[in-house]
Amino acid sequence: MSKAPIPDAFPEGARIAVLTTQPLGRPLDYRAPAGGVRAGAFVEVPLGPRKVLGVVWGAGTGEVAATKLRAVLRVLDAAPMRPELRAFLERAADYTLTPLPAMLRLATRAPGLGDPPAMRRLYVPGERAPTRLTDARARVLDALEAATSGLTLAELTEAAGASASVVKGLAAQGAVAEIATPRDAPFPRLDPEARGKPLSADQASAAAELRAGMASGGYATTLLKGVTGSGKTEVYLEAVAECLARGRQALVLLPEIALTAEFLDRVEARFGARPAEWHSGLTMTERRRVWRMAGEGGAQMVVGARSALFLPFADLGLVIVDEEHDSSYKQEEGVLYNARDMSVLRAAHAGAQVVLASATPSLETWANVEAGKYRRLELAARFGAVLPEMRAIDMRAEGLPAGRWISETLARGVETRIAAGEQALLFINRRGYAPVTLCRACGHQIGCPDCDARLVEHRFLKRLVCHQCGESIPKPDACPECGKEESLAAIGPGVERLAEEAQARFPEARLAVLSSDLFASARALKAEIAAIAEGGADIVIGTQLVAKGHNFPLLTLVGVIDADLALHGSDLRAAERTFQLMRQVAGRAGRSGKPGVAMLQTHQPDHPVIRAILAGDEEGFWRAEAAARQAAGMPPYGRLAGVILSGPEPEPVFQLGQALARADGPLRRIGAEVWGPAPAPIARIRGRHRVRLLVKAAKGAPLQPALAEWIAQVEVKAPLRLAVDIDPQSFF
Ligand code: ADP
Ligand code: ZN
Numbered sequence: 057m058s059k060a061p062i063p064d065a066f067p068e069g070a071r072i073a074v075l076t077t078q079p080l081g082r083p084l085d086y087r088a089p090a091g092g093v094r095a096g097a098f099v100e101v102p103l104g105p106r107k108v109l110g111v112v113w114g115a116g117t118g119e120v121a122a123t124k125l126r127a128v129l130r131v132l133d134a135a136p137m138r139p140e141l142r143a144f145l146e147r148a149a150d151y152t153l154t155p156l157p158a159m160l161r162l163a164t165r166a167p168g169l170g171d172p173p174a175m176r177r178l179y180v181p182g183e184r185a186p187t188r189l190t191d192a193r194a195r196v197l198d199a200l201e202a203a204t205s206g207l208t209l210a211e212l213t214e215a216a217g218a219s220a221s222v223v224k225g226l227a228a229q230g231a232v233a234e235i236a237t238p239r240d241a242p243f244p245r246l247d248p249e250a251r252g253k254p255l256s257a258d259q260a261s262a263a264a265e266l267r268a269g270m271a272s273g274g275y276a277t278t279l280l281k282g283v284t285g286s287g288k289t290e291v292y293l294e295a296v297a298e299c300l301a302r303g304r305q306a307l308v309l310l311p312e313i314a315l316t317a318e319f320l321d322r323v324e325a326r327f328g329a330r331p332a333e334w335h336s337g338l339t340m341t342e343r344r345r346v347w348r349m350a351g352e353g354g355a356q357m358v359v360g361a362r363s364a365l366f367l368p369f370a371d372l373g374l375v376i377v378d379e380e381h382d383s384s385y386k387q388e389e390g391v392l393y394n395a396r397d398m399s400v401l402r403a404a405h406a407g408a409q410v411v412l413a414s415a416t417p418s419l420e421t422w423a424n425v426e427a428g429k430y431r432r433l434e435l436a437a438r439f440g441a442v443l444p445e446m447r448a449i450d451m452r453a454e455g456l457p458a459g460r461w462i463s464e465t466l467a468r469g470v471e472t473r474i475a476a477g478e479q480a481l482l483f484i485n486r487r488g489y490a491p492v493t494l495c496r497a498c499g500h501q502i503g504c505p506d507c508d509a510r511l512v513e514h515r516f517l518k519r520l521v522c523h524q525c526g527e528s529i530p531k532p533d534a535c536p537e538c539g540k541e542e543s544l545a546a547i548g549p550g551v552e553r554l555a556e557e558a559q560a561r562f563p564e565a566r567l568a569v570l571s572s573d574l575f576a577s578a579r580a581l582k583a584e585i586a587a588i589a590e591g592g593a594d595i596v597i598g599t600q601l602v603a604k605g606h607n608f609p610l611l612t613l614v615g616v617i618d619a620d621l622a623l624h625g626s627d628l629r630a631a632e633r634t635f636q637l638m639r640q641v642a643g644r645a646g647r648s649g650k651p652g653v654a655m656l657q658t659h660q661p662d663h664p665v666i667r668a669i670l671a672g673d674e675e676g677f678w679r680a681e682a683a684a685r686q687a688a689g690m691p692p693y694g695r696l697a698g699v700i701l702s703g704p705e706p707e708p709v710f711q712l713g714q715a716l717a718r719a720d721g722p723l724r725r726i727g728a729e730v731w732g733p734a735p736a737p738i739a740r741i742r743g744r745h746r747v748r749l750l751v752k753a754a755k756g757a758p759l760q761p762a763l764a765e766w767i768a769q770v771e772v773k774a775p776l777r778l779a780v781d782i783d784p785q786s787f788f
Contacts, residue, residue, distance in 0.1 A: 178206030242354030304373025503773030
């Protein structure tokens with residue numbers, strides 16, 4: 057992957073190019089400092105009156121006159137960025153049409169990156185119980201319990217919402233302990249020789265193939281396909297073992313932070329120690345430690361969210377993308393990238409293996425297997441269990457009264473399961489109480505003041521919330537439009553309303569509601585999940601949070617309240633998403649021994665997608681879906697790029713869109729088409745009006761250079777904004 061050899065050490069005074077995280081677009085020339093500097097070194101350089109962080113990108117370009125050349129101020133005490141990561145950032149920037157400095161920012165998200173290592177004081181749970189447990193003291197102890205490692209005083213007071221004197225008081229009693237530790241200590245060693253569970257024949261042969269791939273020492277991507285519960289995790293942990301045994305580092309990406317805790321426990325059981333974790337819930341101190349240890353090899357394994365892909369690994373040997381089809385791998389704000397695709401790119405540069413694990417792979421991955429680019433390994437059977445039986449409930453025949461969503465057929469199923477001491481899951485992919493609040497007197501629907509979206513009632517919070525911008529208002533007593541009292545009605549179901557109906561329908565049952573917004577912390581959610589797994593509920597009511605990977609051994613019935621929900625609308629992936637989601641949710645049932653059943657409430661039992669789900673004819677579904685996309689020239693057989701324009705006034709945004717549409721020469725030259733401008737489906741978010749264009753090109757067409765040339769023709773002046781979304785997953 058490397059280009060022409062570039063010198064990697066520069067003597068004092070040499071002209072070097074430094075890429076900073078400032079929005080300048082390209083590296084700038086500087087003079088190497090006393091003692092010289094290596095390519096990839098993290099440095100501090102002067103920029104105007106400021107000092108900024110940068111990375112030595114290579115030899116200087118000569119753009120700055122020798123007399124004006126300024127010297128690097130300081131070389132930071134951090135492992136230099138490896139050529140592999142620099143090359144990856146360049147390619148990723150080109151692919152996503154992102155300025156290189158913005159890519160560098162993703163790779164340098166470590167606070168105090170240049171600070172020297174030092175000791176610091178941390179707080180951990182103490183030996184004794186506190187003499188008197190006030191609310192503030194309880195919060196401090198809770199926060200310490202929740203933290204994976206110790207917390208600094210600042211982190212602890214922040215997390216607990218308590219003052220430093222509360223912490224000091226507890227320390228004086230011995231209820232919390234103060235310890236001095238070096239910043240950035242290496243993570244405990246994982247033992248690659250530790251034995252995993254004895255594997256089934258299927259698992260053993262898949263594991264052997266993955267181990268052999270690791271042994272080859274180079275890049276390759278493998279799809280590890282297997283129904284939920286088939287033991288994919290056990291198999292890819294074997295690849296991790298092989299990777300660690302070879303002294304290389306492994307990265308495991310998970311689609312949901314809530315899954316991390318359970319996964320960390322499994323890794324600890326398998327390798328005798330916990331890996332490093334990387335996600336938005338980390339403290340600054342933890343972040344810095346993981347970043348540095350990834351770079352110095354003090355973290356053998358990192359488990360994390362998509363941004364972990366940009367860590368400066370010393371020797372990345374393996375990337376696992378678990379639930380690779382999950383749409384949350386697409387970053388939808390800031391730099392728009394798909395972590396699954398970028399994993400493959402990074403691995404190609406690092407000479408690493410990639411394992412894409414899923415029960416329901418994306419059509420993109422399926423097509424790459426068909427094209428021979430990815431290998432495919434399959435686990436056919438469930439480990440020690442059988443797949444759930446799939447049944448449709450024809451809602452046209454159920455005659456449910458308005459305002460009710462649980463059919464008699466489903467309700468009887470639930471009762472039977474509860475009576476047998478088993479659990480039932482009622483699934484609805486909608487947070488909150490009701491999606492629409494309507495005035496019965498005047499017909500007004502309460503919307504967000506800043507977005508083109510209706511407010512969603514969250515009864516638990518007693519507020520109406522905008523799912524676009526997060527803004528919320530207390531639920532009014534009277535209609536804000538006509539002023540009539542007590543005229544507001546909730547329309548349609550959300551997970552909270554379904555819980556209300558279930559409680560009324562099954563008054564004896566113990567209910568647990570799982571929706572991401574109902575939990576104050578990842579820890580509270582984790583505790584609830586653990587309680588459910590141990591039988592602490594009869595009925596689980598949940599959103600898509602429950603579809604992802606959790607293991608509830610007692611769960612034998614899954615009821616999907618509205619299987620048609622995602623089929624409506626014009627999303628390119630509507631069929632694919634519905635198919636994946638239904639199979640994932642159904643896969644929660646009957647994971648340990650007892651056979652499970654999934655019941656899909658649908659108004660269109662004859663819809664081809666619903667029929668494919670019921671029949672479990674996966675290959676058939678993929679072939680039909682692939683043929684349809686191929687015929688339409690749609691991804692993965694053609695390419696799309698979205699352009700989103702926005703601004704505070706609608707008119708200039710639309711004019712910019714029209715100017716772009718007119719200037720389509722560069723796109724026509726590569727045979728691409730432009731659609732739009734059209735108002736975006738959500739035409740206003742956070743007070744900004746939004747207009748979209750969509751570019752469609754043939755698979756092999758040089759899309760990015762053409763897009764760059766096309767966009768460069770128009771001037772986008774603040775407050776207008778233009779964002780390019782390569783391979784868009786969403787079209788809102
Ligand atoms: P997947 O990742 O495919 O959903 P998991 O690896 O989580 O499947 O396995 C599902 C369940 O089966 C887990 O509880 C796991 O511990 C158990 N399991 C899988 N393989 C084995 C094995 N070889 N021996 C014992 N238990 C296993
Ligand atoms: Zn809003």
